[in-house]
Amino acid sequence: xxxxxxxxxxxxxxxxxxxxxxxxxxxxxxxxxxxxxxxxxxxxxxxxxxxxxxxxxxxxxxxxxxxxxxxxxxxxxxxxxxxxxxxxxxxxxxxxxxxxxxxxxxxxxxxxxxxxxxxxxxxxxxxxxxxxxxxxxxxxxxxxxxxxxxxxxxxxxxxxxxxxxxxxxxxxxxxxxxxxxxxxxxxxxxxxxxxxxxxxxxxxxxxxxxxxxxxxxxxxxxxxxxxxxxxxxxxxxxxxxxxxxxxxxx
Amino acid sequence: xxxxxxxxxxxxxxxxxxxxxxxxxxxxxxxxxxxxxxxxxxxxxxxxxxxxxxxxxxxxxxxxxxxxxxxxxxxxxxxxxxxxxxxxxxxxxxxxxxxxxxxxxxxxxxxxxxxxxxxxxxxxxxxxxxxxxxxxxxxxxxxxxxxxxxxxxxxxxxxxxxxxxxxxxxxxxxxxxxxxxxxxxxxxxxxxxxxxxxx
Numbered sequence: 001x002x003x004x005x006x007x008x009x010x011x012x013x014x015x016x017x018x019x020x021x022x023x024x025x026x027x028x029x030x031x032x033x034x035x036x037x038x039x040x041x042x043x044x045x046x047x048x049x050x051x052x053x054x055x056x057x058x059x060x061x062x063x064x065x066x067x068x069x070x071x072x073x074x075x076x077x078x079x080x081x082x083x084x085x086x087x088x089x090x091x092x093x094x095x096x097x098x099x100x101x102x103x104x105x106x107x108x109x110x111x112x113x114x115x116x117x118x119x120x121x122x123x124x125x126x127x128x129x130x131x132x133x134x135x136x137x138x139x140x141x142x143x144x145x146x147x148x149x150x151x152x153x154x155x156x157x158x159x160x161x162x163x164x165x166x167x168x169x170x171x172x173x174x175x176x177x178x179x180x181x182x183x184x185x186x187x188x189x190x191x192x193x194x195x196x197x198x199x200x201x202x203x204x205x206x207x208x209x210x211x212x213x214x215x216x217x218x219x220x221x222x223x224x225x226x227x228x229x230x231x232x233x234x235x236x237x238x239x240x241x242x243x244x245x246x247x248x249x250x
Numbered sequence: 251x252x253x254x255x256x257x258x259x260x261x262x263x264x265x266x267x268x269x270x271x272x273x274x275x276x277x278x279x280x281x282x283x284x285x286x287x288x289x290x291x292x293x294x295x296x297x298x299x300x301x302x303x304x305x306x307x308x309x310x311x312x313x314x315x316x317x318x319x320x321x322x323x324x325x326x327x328x329x330x331x332x333x334x335x336x337x338x339x340x341x342x343x344x345x346x347x348x349x350x351x352x353x354x355x356x357x358x359x360x361x362x363x364x365x366x367x368x369x370x371x372x373x374x375x376x377x378x379x380x381x382x383x384x385x386x387x388x389x390x391x392x393x394x395x396x397x398x399x400x401x402x403x404x405x406x407x408x409x410x411x412x413x414x415x416x417x418x419x420x421x422x423x424x425x426x427x428x429x430x431x432x433x434x435x436x437x438x439x440x441x442x443x444x445x446x447x448x449x
Contacts, residue, residue: 094437122333
């Protein structure tokens with residue numbers, strides 16, 4: 001990406017960045033009219049179009065734009081010299097005389113200091129960091145040993161034991177659910193898993209699910225679920241076989 | 251027979267004078283009469299009187315140590331007759347090789363301080379950064395808060411400046427009005443040029 005060829009479309013200017021710089025340097029374009037932020041935006045947009053970060057272009061652009069900003073800042077805040085140029089010759093002469101006089105006085109003051117330094121050159125004295133003033137001893141309020149003991153006693157109490165009860169998980173035996181499901185299936189040919197275990201705790205539901213898988217492994221039940229998270233339906237395998245047989249025969 | 255006589259002739263300030271002498275020996279910078287009085291736990295007026303006794307004893311031609319009133323306080327220094335010997339032994343880092351730019355900057359800060367680097371640059375017409383930095387490093391000027399408007403650091407001269415230049419205080423500098431001979435001549439010539447241009 002070539003920074004100088006960056007196409008710009010600004011209020012005050014339309015064309016490549018290079019031309020803008022040339023016009024500004026030739027004073028043919030007033031930088032005060034140029035929106036530098038818009039140039040930065042245009043550059044960033046062009047940069048974003050490319051996949052890789054072009055560091056060389058970024059560096060060049062930074063240099064150019066910072067120079068542009070400095071020029072613009074100087075343009076917006078005219079120098080004192082320019083202010084002087086706008087004064088009437090009489091006032092300018094007065095201002096210049098005032099400044100020259102001020103500087104001349106200071107020059108003479110400096111000369112006086114130089115003479116003084118030469119005259120005082122034979123004065124020797126010790127220089128060094130000031131020694132520190134003694135630190136005041138902090139005064140403690142009168143203390144009572146009994147109060148200290150009471151404060152320590154408070155700290156010495158053993159903290160209450162932390163209960164771990166909530167961390168113990170109680171797993172009901174899987175067999176409990178095996179029996180339960182078998183007895184349900186003896187009464188009904190199929191049932192809904194969620195309905196059957198809905199009132200149980202999460203742990204119990206998990207164990208019940210393990211029991212279900214166990215029954216499926218043994219081939220005692222068939223499990224179906226229409227979609228993920230849909231209700232799980234459980235049926236006796238012998239019923240399943242009958243159904244499939246009926247379907248096939250129909 | 252001698253004892254009562256000695257009591258009568260002894261100056262009642264002798265002991266305080268010895269204390270003041272001791273304080274001045276341990277101090278690193280000039281001490282004001284107030285500071286001496288506080289350290290000696292005595293009356294400032296009596297301390298002033300005791301300083302008179304000390305000064306009488308430590309003066310040029312009588313002692314190698316000289317009491318001087320400098321930088322708003324009292325301090326001991328070497329006598330001038332010992333200067334050559336001192337110069338062979340110790341360096342003067344604060345004032346060695348002060349450039350013209352540094353001296354002009356120092357003068358501006360001494361007269362107009364506290365003032366900022368732009369203030370100095372405005373009068374001298376060139377950047378004051380390096381001159382100010384060198385004076386700060388020498389300890390002749392120090393930071394004194396910030397400018398209310400722009401927040402630029404302001405500088406003022408230090409007690410070391412007064413001590414190096416042997417000034418009791420900044421008021422010993424020559425009056426600004428007495429400086430700048432020939433200023434009127436410059437003004438007249440400038441106005442003559444201006445008149446020609448308007449004509």
